Amino acid sequence: MATKTAGPEGEHAPGGVASEHLTLDDRVALLKYMLLMRGIEERAMNLYRQGKVPGSFYDGYGQEAVSVGSAFAMAAEDRLCVLHRDLGAHLVRGVTPARILGQYMGRDGGVTGGRDGNIHFGDFRVGCVGMVSMLPDMMLVATGLAMAFKMRREARCAITWFGDGSTSRGDFHEAMNWAGLQRLPVIFVLENNQYAYSTPLDQQFAVDPVERAQGYGFPGVRVDGNDPEAMFEATREARERAIAGGGPTLLEAMTMRMHGHAAHDDMKYVPKEQVEEWRQKDPIDRQEARVRDLGADVDALREEVTAAIDAGTQEALAMAMPDPATATDRVFYDGEEDLVLGDGAAPWSGFAVGARDRGA
């Protein structure tokens, strides 16, 4: 039950022993989703500067490995509560660049059709619940997903992400206690990116929250959050345990928020050296070097990603703004269809037919 470290110094160190569960295609896919995430967010930031993205804009620059790596370990029938630095999870599940960019721009064809803004979205048809702003409320929702899985005796797992700052709120505790008590199949990914808005870690807690997991009866594991393969592997293990009835896991992904909290924030409060230090650990650079060494054609991949984002941008820009006459529609649901979370993409090779039987 003690806190493990699977961090930079651990087995998942950069250039270290790579996970035996990943094919080269998987590794390239991890890079692809990270490139997509970074590229889409850069594009959205440009659109924001051009006045095409209303409201505010948040991104996960530098943290791409966290959501991509862990979402990659989740099966189609698993369910995700995706947070504001975790665009990668949506991409892994199969949400298209166009629908995401349309979302940022408040277009009718965006994921929420302009109802909700920026990163506050989730396509429930691919198993994702759209986050709420109140942090970390979604930890309880994820716990509830897992509770349902356990009640129905389904071999499924829930996962959610949240920041270091979010651990200070009561819902963190209620979720951790509940999940630990009932040994629920849920994975909590604590994204420790050094800051909660402007607030550094030492103004948030006296003891790193990963240490708290044991006080709830389940393991807390520290992971190199800038290594998608380390994130994948830690999540895969946690998921396996969860599905075997072993209960929840708290993964602490050590990373750094490389941009301001939101578009308006120049992060003056962050020491330059800290940013510099973390720039060396850029997750995309690292994964790129890794797969390039293994012979992947990274340049072609980059072109493919750029083309996909270009096409998505055009598509999104062509989307209409929502019709004001529909603004008051859809307050209550009274349709016939059962609208519940559906299965999403699960691109990891381990989920391919037959792979499951190998116990992957």
Next chain:
Amino acid sequence: MATKTAGPEGEHAPGGVASEHLTLDDRVALLKYMLLMRGIEERAMNLYRQGKVPGSFYDGYGQEAVSVGSAFAMAAEDRLCVLHRDLGAHLVRGVTPARILGQYMGRDGGVTGGRDGNIHFGDFRVGCVGMVSMLPDMMLVATGLAMAFKMRREARCAITWFGDGSTSRGDFHEAMNWAGLQRLPVIFVLENNQYAYSTPLDQQFAVDPVERAQGYGFPGVRVDGNDPEAMFEATREARERAIAGGGPTLLEAMTMRMHGHAAHDDMKYVPKEQVEEWRQKDPIDRQEARVRDLGADVDALREEVTAAIDAGTQEALAMAMPDPATATDRVFYDGEEDLVLGDGAAPWSGFAVGARDRGA
């Protein structure tokens, strides 16, 4: 920072080494307050059965050592948030039996003048904040008291009590985190009485909450909650540390709720053997034996206590019911006087003139 045990097997074991900080008078006083608490609650229960106590009725039968022992360690200028099993704390601070019984009966002369009910009271003039029902909200209020003490650089300490069940709520976490982060002079007394209403411990948490203290950066100490001297000593130490800038302490008082949750509850859900086992550890019996051995006249004390309660009962019964015409008064305060928490009684001999200089 590790969890200590000062329990039945520890140094404060029944009949074990008594605290060197208590005179015989102090020990008798501890017994006296426990007798008062039990006697007043028994009296109130009778009045309840006679229909003279409206609403519900909660007591702390069997848990008298917890509030009496720990409140006894608090100085006049300290401040208390007193919970529903902790009548003893009010008594230590100097609230009279008459005002307490008047409170239970909803009389004008009760502590809240009939505004609030049963144990939901606090006489702020003696440094106590009346609890709210929402558990454990008062942990945050106590933390706030300590925050003010620290801000004003005052050598004062706050204390609050709460049950095992209360630890499941978010406010427990927010208070623990806040107090640990700011190293505040506050003592949290977790009253582990085996049940939250009907819910046993194993349906509340996977790991005993005393273990959580270290995850917030301060010690969690398990104490024999049925020994007032053990409670006193653990609290005294915690207070000393707090005042010296050492931060908060979580004391877990191991005890048993010997009555139902409230008057209507026959506690069918509690195994008979469990009650029997704890009856052997009755805190009053133990303290009585201890001081009797040391030569105290316990029979006289019992008579004195009964007489005080009899007199208080008469006084309370003579109090008028509140005037309905005043029901809507006192929603907002706009008086001149500064109404803030005042000093209370601090009967421990260590607080006597001169004692402080000895560093007691």
Next chain:
Amino acid sequence: MPTMTYLQAISDAMRQEMRHDERVFVMGEDIGVFGGAFKVTDGFIEEFGPDRVMDTPLAESGIIGTAVGAAVVGLRPICEMQFADFISCGFDQLVNVAGKMYYRQGLPVNITVRLPSGGGFSGGPYHSQNPEAWFMHAPGMKVVAPSTAEDAKGLLVSAVRDRNPVVFLEHKHLYRRVKGEVPDGLYETPFTARVAREGTDLTVFAYGAMVHTAMEATEDLDGASVEVVDLRSLVPLDEEAILASVRKTSKALIVDEANETCAAGAQVAALIADRGFEDLDGPVRRVATPDIPIPFSPPLEQAVLPSVDRVKEAARELLEY
């Protein structure tokens, strides 16, 4: 038809719906072995087992939040707050997570939150609150408040089947005081108002326990013909029924046990003052609890809760207007 108390009707609705639909389950504090603080789920754990009669830790945010999670993967949780007052501790999950999910994300949240509410028995400030107006003012959830045993059952069945979050106000003071014939089997009561008594001279609008106060107060009011409309549903509010009654009687009195300001009654009054104005033949009067915490001591509590006498007096004034 069997005769049941209001409380038995609530139990019956849940028990039958749980038999009928395995997606339905109940969760809350002490609802399992203990059968709930008010014994509403007495015997449930024996019949349905601890998975579907889930004793939870003392954590209201946890109850609502996990219920939302369970709902969006296809279950239909019924959450019990031990007292309505404690919903304040799960407030955020209810208004921000459950209430807004469908509008924002197109994902309906099929949860029912049962709130044992109301005063009248010296519960004091924390066991007597009527919080419905908070949820009327929070978009995305329905709010219902039965006054009879029959409606308690039917509205609860409808609530559980409704795809949206429904806040179900069950008045504690009616639990055992109100009895009535309740149809066997499962039936749904629509979220509309009900005319509790027809009349022509004045309408009293009420819901929950206040329906009984209104009925008693106007039973024999110097021979006046007083209509009593039991709102039953606060969201949706049956605006047409309210306006139709005002059209008929021209006089409106609204009785509300909640604190007066911004209460359900204020909304009904505002509706009438706008769309019923032309029909009015007198001011829109309200009887409600003043804006204070509900005091504990019986003389204080009785002085502030709307009483038969206060309703009578207000009704007489309006009739004479």
Next chain:
Amino acid sequence: MPTMTYLQAISDAMRQEMRHDERVFVMGEDIGVFGGAFKVTDGFIEEFGPDRVMDTPLAESGIIGTAVGAAVVGLRPICEMQFADFISCGFDQLVNVAGKMYYRQGLPVNITVRLPSGGGFSGGPYHSQNPEAWFMHAPGMKVVAPSTAEDAKGLLVSAVRDRNPVVFLEHKHLYRRVKGEVPDGLYETPFTARVAREGTDLTVFAYGAMVHTAMEATEDLDGASVEVVDLRSLVPLDEEAILASVRKTSKALIVDEANETCAAGAQVAALIADRGFEDLDGPVRRVATPDIPIPFSPPLEQAVLPSVDRVKEAARELLEY
């Protein structure tokens, strides 16, 4: 007199009151080094130090609850919610601990809770809410909502000095858009309504940002003489001022940015329908935001927030009535 923005006036009130009274301090998320999400406390930490400009963890219940503790031993905390929306996470401490303490225990709780509220800039469902009605419906706290820079300063000074919990709604959309002359030094603005423009044909009641919408909409309304009453304080509600204006104009329109049902506007309408009925020469009309989460996309948001056009239309209808 210096000219200040609404935001500067709020800062000025706090800065001066903190210089004047050492019991006053501010607490909230990112309010220290960062100066607050909206820079309201910019420079404060340099002047007053980290003890009196306390950066807190992300914990709204913690902020309100510890503030209550600090207040009852003699301090005067001003709590900032980063957005008004997050008060839902501190709701219980505010309504149940702070709001009820004085009535229950005779112990006043001198805290001020600042809520940057309101929409109009694509903040979406969680950065646009106007939660004031929840607190109007929670006994024991005062609720104020300035519309001008001068009132923002004066009401905030009054709020901090008031011995009771005061919820201070500062409308984010006014922060930098509204400027005005603001007296030097410290002054208290009473918790009463203010006639923003005198008139005789119709009264528009509003508060916060809607005062500006009301003013603009009725500035030139086919020559009609329209009175605009800025409520400023919602609890206490200046009932006499409201009724006096209705007495004069006989027509009332209430504009409210909050969701319509059970909003502040409903309470004002209910008041007029009761005690102003005899003076009325037309229905009591309301313009408010429908009962939906505030949508993000500009065309949707603009469609639901009360606009100058909607107010104009409603005013014209009433004038023609």
